[in-house]
Amino acid sequence: MVATSAQGNFEIEWSESIQFLDNFGESAKRFNTNGYALQSDLTTWYTIEHKQKFVLRFGVGYSNYWYLNVGASPRLNASYVSGKFGLDYPIIRNKLSGMLELSNYFFVQNQSTANFSLSLIEPRVYSNVALGLRIRTGKRTEISVSSPFSILPIVRSKKGYTHNDDITGTKEPFKVWMDMWGATLGIKWTLGKVEDRAKRSKEKVRIDRY
Secondary structure (H helix, E strand, O other), X not given: OEEEEEEOOEEEEEEEEEEEEOOOOHHHHXXXXXXXXXXXXXXXXXXXXXXXXXXXXXXXXEEEEEEEOOOOOXXXXXXXXXXXXXXXXXXXXXXEEEEEEEEEEEEOOOOOXXXXXXXXXXXXXXXEEEEEEEEEOOOOEEEEEEEEEEEEOOOEEOOOOOEEOXXXXXXXXXXXXXXXXXXXXXXXXXXXXXOOHHHHHHHHHHHHHO
């Protein structure tokens, strides 16, 4: 992940990720939905720092999915418009922060591949939550480590539809819910003039007192 400071509170972020799909649960064991995909994501962020206590982040962008090794995937590629909300909370001031990020992806394609199962649907919206840490390693550099997990699935069974377990012969019904998980390592490099945070904090205190 590469992020550059564009102007003041704005950032541009580009990331490449590997997402693991449906590796747990009943549908992973009984239906050919488990596998992985490559995700390319471009996001513009607006950040608000609140009195050195926490940072709010609001983002919009575009995301492209390339499905790999997923037998029940509806297509080879899928496009989404993303809306994101993030919260950073300092653990060690100017050094270490906890992060929470909610990402909502809105589907912008309509045509599925012909071999996509009639019992499955590709929802218009899927959502992930990522939890992690941000580590400030220098005046311009920052490292983030996070792990996303699904709130709304990227593929699921149609409403009211259940599948039968033909593998074991028990015919026990179940629903497909393609959960998503993974790990992200991000590196942030800020371009242009950078203020020292500690110095900026002292200046704010002096101004407030005056």
